Amino acid sequence: AQKITQTQPGMFVQEKEAVTLDCTYDTSDPSYGLFWYKQPSSGEMIFLIYQGSYDQQNATEGRYSLNFQKARKSANLVISASQLGDSAMYFCAMKRENQGGKLIFGQGTELSVKP
């Protein structure tokens, strides 16, 4: 069975500093995808970044990068130069390659950015 674990219920970071949000996963599938979503206090789910298990390079999207360590089964999100607007819940999720729309989510990490 697939499982996503986010061990940090809450984190604080100073504005303009970088922060790493941890995510480990468990799967026996050879091909899978990993996602990070942001949920601000307004409640919507915002896609941040995607990493395929077959991708050789770590994914990057602007200030977001995914530190993908396949052997350790970790997919940590790195946010560089934190901004006050980054304060939100962050969810890690995964899916099997051929199971579109069927994501398994972690419990989330609440990030607070301090001015």
Place this chain on the structure above:
Amino acid sequence: NAGVTQTPKFQVLKTGQSMTLQCAQDMNHEYMSWYRQDPGMGLRLIHYSVGAGITDQGEVPNGYNVSRSTTEDFPLRLLSAAPSQTSVYFCASMRGNVRRSGANVLTFGAGSRLTVL
């Protein structure tokens, strides 16, 4: 494009009542899903569909029905509401799997907050 549209945004039900949460997408996505979000538990999959006429159960399907008669619509029916179904419900859609592409993105609706008294 409107993306994924959910209605209603808020609903209060009494135990035993039935209702339907509507979900529509205009992106011609093959895959559609329903999730519920409860405090401290992340999002859990209720039902999903890989195309019109095809649905399957997710992690927490009990008490919910779905159907997918068109590509665009994926309504979620609560047959007899219970307080345990108080939650925030998200509908989401995704285009077909595209290998080696960031297009494997699940797009969410704004959510529907349901309270069952």
